[in-house]
Amino acid sequence: MxxxxxxxxxxxxxxxxxxxxxxxxxxxxxxxxxxxxxxxxxxSSKVDLSxxxxxxxxxxxxxxxxxxxxxxxxxxxxxxxxxxxxxxxxxxxxxxxxxxxxxxxxxxxxxxxxxxxxxxxxxxxxxxxxxxxxxxxxxxxxxxxxxxxxxxxSEYEEPKKLLVAYNGSNESKKLLQQTSNNPLFKDVKRDIVNLNTNKIESATLLQEAKEIYTKKGYEVEIKTLEGTSEDLLINYFNENSCDILAMGAFGHSRFKEFLFGSFTSKVLSKMRKPLLLFR
Incomplete structure (x- = not known):
């Protein structure tokens, strides 16, 4: 079961x-x-073994x-x-x-x-x-x-907007499939962002992600965040009234780090709202 x-x-x-x-x-x-x-x-807090x-x-x-x-x-x-x-x-x-x-x-x-x-x-x-x-x-x-x-x-808040950090990795694609086919959070808006210094590549990735959601009837906004800093992601989250951050394991793509490499670790330490993680 x-x-x-x-x-x-x-x-x-x-x-x-x-x-x-x-x-x-x-x-x-x-x-x-x-x-x-x-x-x-x-x-033991009472026994001194020193x-x-x-x-x-x-x-x-x-x-x-x-x-x-x-x-x-x-x-x-x-x-x-x-x-x-x-x-x-x-x-x-x-x-x-x-x-x-x-x-x-x-x-x-x-x-x-x-x-x-x-x-x-x-x-x-x-x-x-x-x-x-x-x-x-x-x-x-x-x-x-x-x-x-x-x-x-953090304390519970009714989710209204999901921010998806997408980078084209297998983990990110798995995230998109999961959150569109059998979503943990239904009937919420979805913003998709891509951290990238290459605008052309980013536009292609974001359009790819947007099509997956729009086919399922979701309202979607996409945006390139120029750079690779976790602060760009967190600032966008806070400034656009997002409720949950969804991200895959960035470690197996351009960031070349494991799941708890510096990027993901910094995001976890700075986020003050729930995180939805996929591997």
Whole structure:
């Protein structure tokens, strides 16, 4: 059974992620599954292991660590279950499809990869763990999973305009096909931009992209952004009242970087609205 998967932890815009996931579930007419993953990698804040351990203290310290980890795990499990129940109730108010909740244990990336063949789209709430950084779990998910991933980094707003960054790569073409044939966000305007110093090449690429959307009846605007700076993309997004930025993996084309090369990494750090990423 295919479904929309929404990963939640209670800290990183879980309620906003829920609302976007409901929207996608309704648009794609698929069940919605909320997943909470309990990672058992707690570190003691009470035991100081920086100095030497006196003979005979080792067993006491290990026992204390084990007890603390057990208590932290119990707390995380309970909080996760309560969050899942709350989000299910929230989703059922507007979701037209089945809503499922699940709690798993272990590494985040391993659990999600096991579900990848069942997922049509993945929704994750994110919040910077430090200035201009996002969590390693999120980076690893985007590097690895081959399904659309919506990163939710702000409060929910009804999507009215989607900005598509198109560069002609296979990833960008996949993005166009996905967002036109079985769109995660229906009935929204689409602006398509191409970052390029070659105006002729850019015009060809943009016309190619526009035709895909207009055949499906979408209202489309196209524009060349002269240059390759991520600031051009973000400024256009902000100045043209866009709600979601959709982009493929620029790393395999002119930018010659992997998905988390400097371009994508900078976009992620500077964006203050949701990002829809494709590989």
């Amino acid at each position: 295919s479904y929309i998967l929404c990963c939640v932890d209670g800290k990183n815009y879980s309620y906003s992620a829920c609302d976007y996931a409901v929207k996608i579930s309704n648009n794609m007419n698929l069940p919605l599954k909320f997943l909470n993953i309990v990672e058992h990698n707690h570190y 100095g030497s351990i006196v003979l005979g203290e080792r067993e006491d310290i290990l026992e204390e660590l084990a007890k603390e980890e057990e208590e932290q795990s119990k707390t995380a499990i309970k909080a996760g279950k309560e969050l899942l129940k709350e989000l299910k109730q929230r989703a059922l108010e507007k979701c037209n499809n089945e809503v499922i909740i699940s709690q798993l244990h272990g590494e985040v990336i391993e659990n999600i990869l096991e579900l990848e063949n069942e997922i049509e789209a993945l929704v994750i709430g994110i919040k910077s763990h430090a200035e201009h950084e996002i969590g390693e779990n999120v980076k690893e998910i985007i590097r690895t999973i081959h399904k659309p991933v919506l990163l939710v980094n």
